[in-house]
Amino acid sequence: MSELPTILLVEDSENDLLLMRSAFKKAGSVFPLREVRNGEEAIAYLKGEGPYQDRTAFPLPTVMLLDLNMPRLDGFDVLFWVRNQPLLKRLTIIILSASLHGDDVAHAFDLGANSFLVKPTNLEALAAMIRSLCDWIRINHFPPLLETREE
Amino acid sequence: MAPENTAALANPSSDLAAACRAVAEHSPLPMLAVEGPGLIVCYVNPAFGRLLAKPREQLVGHPFGDLLPQLPHGVTLLDRVFLTGEPASSADPHPESPDLASPIQSYIVWPLKAGGRTVGAILKVVDGAGLPERILAINEALLLGSLHQHELTDAAESVNARLMVEADEHKKVEALVRRTQAALVYRAGQLEAMVDERTSRLTAANNRMEDFVYSIAHDLRAPLRAMEGFSSLLLEEAGGTLNETCRGYAERIQKSARFMDALLIDLLAFSCTSQQRIELTSVNLGPVVESVVLRLKEDISEKRALLEAPGPWPVVLAHEATLAQVLFNLMANALKFSRSDRPPIVRLGTETRGEFLRVWVEDDGLGIPIAHQSQVFRLFTRLNGDRYAGAGIGLAIVQNGVERMGGRVGVESLPGEVQGTRFWCELRAVSKP
Known part of the structure; x- marks a missing residue:
């Protein structure tokens, strides 16, 4: 894959969205970042519906940063939906939660999440976390999103 | 035999009457019963028959005077008993009619009563010709025995009745x-x-x-x-x-x-x-202290604090995560309340106190006035106002955690120039196997 992997951020809070943008900027991220504001939009984006038909402007993401707590379709719903789409099974999903609650971590992994991160309260720490994330994306080898089986 | 009992003899349905009849029937002493003022003999026992050498049929139905003409005093006595309703005996004075030579020497007479009226009498010979002393003694013994028998039956019956009531x-x-x-x-x-x-x-x-x-x-x-x-x-x-x-x-x-x-x-x-549900297990203090020190490493080096924690670290009964939280809070607290003018010294140690092991954390900070020492474990208590960062929750967690592990906490000021504070918690010691 020659192009840089796209990161899709699913976040309903405007504050958090702005802070995440700043954190990506402070972290010096080079990866294209796309944003959607809730679970429905995330699914529409992944399906390529409506405005998201344009895959040049809205490329299929390699990594999805998924907030858990969202109105209507929450993070778990999106996670469940994605893991039931054969075409999306290689999508890396990183849960971004505001806090550690009960069995959330286990539940997320059971549903097929690849990572579980808790948003730090401190912008500095958030930027450090995003920096680590970007470093990992840089060194990680991602498979092609769509299967290229020869049958 | 008492007069009341003779009255009972008139009632043949009574057990007592049957008992008396049986006694009379088997008595070695001659006995007879008469009825009516005519003194007609209505009963004689076998002993009486033997005494007069006559079968019973020849005796019953005849007036008493006809059977024993040689015993006028007997008639007088029977008449008197009829009149008075009182028992009498041949020993009573009888000048007017001395008995003649008779096989009957001495005798006693009881009235037989029915409805308060004397209807008959019983005469029992207690001494007479051919009545050896021995027989008299046996007679008394038998009578007493039958009476006792009766009393026993009575007692047995009453016991039985009581038993039934009890059942x-x-x-x-x-x-x-x-x-x-x-x-x-x-x-x-x-x-x-x-x-x-x-x-x-x-x-x-x-x-x-x-x-x-x-x-x-x-x-x-x-x-x-x-x-x-x-x-x-x-x-x-x-x-x-x-x-x-x-x-x-x-x-x-x-x-x-x-x-x-x-x-x-x-x-x-x-x-x-x-x-949290807390389940107590044997916890080795050593690794817990180590992990806590590691978590505080940054804080310790930032304050250039000197940490003295030489051990030994025995085994206590605790919940490992809670114990780690408790020790972390105590040590973080000791680091926090250090003086600003010199690097703080924090000491950590243990001592055995009976069944408990005391873990203590000492600082060389400002100390806590005795008046305030009881408050420090309360939630949101901050003794030093704005000067030190802290929410006043750390020590409340310590107390809560230690008490839930069945232990206790305390604080004391260090004496002398050190001026610091020693916080301690006590947990049950586990004796080494």
Whole structure:
């Protein structure tokens, strides 16, 4: 894959969205970042519906940063939906939660999440976390999103 | 034999009468009964027949005087008994009619009564020709024996009656016990249902509490994140163009947000230690102390603190995560309340106190006035105001955690020039196998 992997951020809070943008900027991220504001939009984006038909402007993401707590379709719903789409099974999903609650971590992994991160309260720490994330994306080898089986 | 008993003889249905008849029938002493003022003999016992050498049929039905003409005093005595209704004996004075030579020497007479009227009499010969002393003695013994027999029967019957009453009582008691048992079983069931209901209510309350805590964590921390983030951005991106006062305001927002976040984290930790199910196991103190020191490494080096924790570290009965939290809070507390003018010295040690092991943490800080020592474990107690960062939750967590592990906590000021404070907690020691 020659192009840089796209990161899709699913976040309903405007504050958090702005802070995440700043954190990506402070972290010096080079990866294209796309944003959607809730679970429905995330699914529409992944399906390529409506405005998201344009895959040049809205490329299929390699990594999805998924907030858990969202109105209507929450993070778990999106996670469940994605893991039931054969075409999306290689999508890396990183849960971004505001806090550690009960069995959330286990539940997320059971549903097929690849990572579980808790948003730090401190912008500095958030930027450090995003920096680590970007470093990992840089060194990680991602498979092609769509299967290229020869049958 | 008492007069009352002779009256009972008139009633043949009575057991006593039957008994007396049997006694008379077998008595070696001659006895006879007469009825009516004519003194007609209505009964003679075999001994009387033998005495007069006549069969019973020749005696019964004849007047007493005809049978024993040589015994005029006997007639007089019988007449008197009829008149007076009182027993009499041949020993009573009888000048007017001395008995002639007779096979009967001495005798006694009792009245037989029916409906308060004398209807007959019994005469018993107690001495006479051919009545050896021995027979008299046997007679008395037999009489007494039969009386005793009767008394025994009476006693047995009354005992039997009492036993029956007791059996009845027993049955009643048994029924009562059965009813009580049934009531107890029912009550136990009720109590169990109550316990179940309360448990489920408590569980529900606990779940609500957890939801509440979660919403605090999530809902309050989200705006805090924004306050901290945007004040940081403001300072970073426009700090240079702000005047000092405005920069100070932005810094205050940033600091307050960070402080409030620390407070929320502590509160969450407190709520976790309060809600966690704690199961006690043998915990080796050594690795716990090590992990706590590791977690405080940054803090220790930042303050250039000197940590003295030489051990030994025995085994205690504790919940490992709770114990780690307790020690972490105690040591963080010791580091926090150090003097600003010199690197703090924090000492950590143990000592055995009976069944307990005391773990203590000492600082060389400002010390706590004795008057305030009892307050330090209370939630949100801060003795030093703004001078030291802290939410006043750390020591409350310590107390809560230690008490839930069956231990206790305390604080004392160190004497002399050290002026520091020693916090301690005691947990049950586990003797080494």
